[in-house]
Amino acid sequence: MADRDSIFALSTPPGTGAIAVLRLSGPGVGDALEELLSGPLPPPRRFSQRALRAPDGELLDRGVVVWLPAEAGSYTGEDMAELQVHGGLAVVRSLLSLLASLPAFRPADPGEFTRRAFEAGRLDLVAAEAVADLVAAETARQRRQALAGTEALTGRLAAWEGALVAVSARLEAAIDFPDEDLPADLLARVRAETAGLRDALLAASYEVALGERLRQGFEIALVGAPNAGKSSLLNALARREAAIVHETAGTTRDVVEVRLDLAGFAVTLLDTAGLRAAAAVDPVEQEGMRRARARAAGADLVVVLFDSEILPVMDHETLDLVDDRSLAVLSKCDLEAGGAMAPGGLRALRVSAKTGEGLEALQQRLAERVTDLCSGQGDALFNRERHRAALAACAEALERALAAREPALMAEDLRVARSALGRLVGRIDVERLLDSVFREFCIGK
Ligand SMILES: Nc1nc2c(ncn2[C@@H]2O[C@H](COP(=O)(O)OP(=O)(O)O)[C@@H](O)[C@H]2O)c(=O)[nH]1
Ligand SMILES: [Mg+2]
Structure with a gap:
């Protein structure tokens, strides 16, 4: 990761405003900030008012600088900085061209900050999509759904994954130690839990139609x-x-x-x-x-x-x-x-x-x-075709598991079910998904 590009973007809309926010992320941020401030880094995670200067010493603006080193926890999991400057075209342009001239830096792609946060494991793919939804939200209900998506959907998925792992573990125990003193009703319990999960996932796949609306x-x-x-x-x-x-x-x-x-x-x-x-x-x-x-x-x-x-x-x-x-x-x-x-x-x-x-x-x-x-539905709804497909695939695998004639075949179907959920949160088949997910974003997020 050390030789990874550092990225920068104007995170506020282009044009004239009272304040503009520029964001920087990557291994080169500390050096860039020292250069821009012609001096030492400010204390981490604090607002500091500082002069921002070109390499020849010319004053570009005085603004608020926030230094967010990776080890103190940042959005992307990398070293980051935020510059809150006067939102005039000339100020912003001078800072953007200065940053672009630094060899370690390049302009961020749409959604790249969030993509890095995902790659650093700071949020899963469903939560990353919800970030895009929050930025795009135009109405109160859209805002609520997006906010719920950043946490509650992840929670629902984690609960299902936990239950699936537990069911699989019980089944593996029955397979590995058939002669041991296992509870007689173990398989019946595995089947009941599998059926419960199948129903929950199927119901979740149906909610996508409304979530999407x-x-x-x-x-x-x-x-x-x-x-x-x-x-x-x-x-x-x-x-x-x-x-x-x-x-x-x-x-x-x-x-x-x-x-x-x-x-x-x-x-x-x-x-x-x-x-x-x-x-x-x-x-x-x-x-x-x-x-x-x-x-x-x-x-x-x-x-x-x-x-x-x-x-x-x-x-x-x-x-x-x-x-x-x-x-x-x-x-x-x-x-x-x-x-x-x-x-x-x-x-x-x-x-x-x-x-x-x-x-x-x-x-x-x-x-x-x-x-x-929407009556009777909460805010945390799965809301993309991608979600529906993964939830349905998981429910189908569980259905097959219930129909399996042997425990070993059932265990295989449970593994398929787990990987369908893994795809949903972005743990499996990630590369194939990322470009399509992050294309929806705007630059600077
Ligand atoms: N008095 C009155 N005329 C209307 C009203 N709504 C539409 N019109 C008129 O009805 C005609 C057709 O309207 P329009 O909206 O183009 O109808 P459309 O063909 O159904 O789209 C136009 O001459 C409008 O001015 C209304 O509420 N009151
Ligand atoms: Mg008409």
Whole structure:
């Protein structure tokens, strides 16, 4: 490790700010810091206010310097330093080019600090992914899930691994000492514990669908007839003109997406082409309708919009989309002449994108529906396809272990199960995984 590159990065966003933070990690950090400070290293893990100088002695900035030697514990497990400097372009640029000119140093790749922390054994791969999620979190629920992921997921995995090792040990004892005085029910116990673990892992693999939605956002599709007011509603909820609104029917063809924070949940709202009899429209609009149906089919919730203006005529293209995943909404309620004409038996919220009436109630109802989708689930959810595949592989190996006819074959399946968990935390098959995991990161983390 001694000849390993030292890395540096601007860890705050580029641009002008009050303060910018630069991070350094690697064996060359102590020397670089002495040079930059033209003097001795500050005491470890303390804020020290120091002058930062170029090699010719020119003052670049006065800032806060924190020296984090490896032996005192640092994020990456290597010698590290943090420089908190004035967040001006010239200050930052001068420091970055000075660091780049040091022979031992190079700019960090995305996620490289966390990758080094993982390689030093300071966190496992699931926790490293959660760090990326925390940096990317836009809503309260995403933040909670990411924070839970940095510790609670690791805890759940450790408990399963511990249980698996214990089961394997008992089974090996039965294999190695068949004639010894082993408890008669040993094998029965091994089987019961294996079945319990299989159930737990299978359940965990199923939670990934929801975990992934919480991490990446739920999808809510707006559907309805042309001119029902879908694009206007999307714009009103997004508070910006994201989609073109026009009285011409068939204006929207592509699916327009906007990100919303709905009571702490990340949501992607989809505006779609209006649905009408396909024979009447041109090929481009037909493609738009195909996309609208496809995205609505994949969405977590569907808002089905009915135009108050044309009530009580209900168009059947739209009515067909009402099911238990959908929420019926009456648009343009400002145009309703003399009170609502309730369409046959349909319970619908009334909104106006023009006056804003009903928008808050709609948001509240959508938030309730999304909350329902997560009911009973804690924050620490597995949330990646990678997780699902490993958990399912582990559960399958346990299933095979239960079906094995001989203890020796069962033991082999338990080993396969352990290695599936080992892959999940990044102990096995590591090289293959690392690039794809750390690609998600930003530079400086
Ligand atoms: N009065 C009124 N007009 C609306 C409302 N929402 C949409 N419109 C009008 O209805 C027409 C179609 O709207 P648009 O949002 O493009 O509908 P889309 O085809 O479903 O996307 C436009 O002329 C809009 O100005 C509303 O809440 N009140
Ligand atoms: Mg539209």
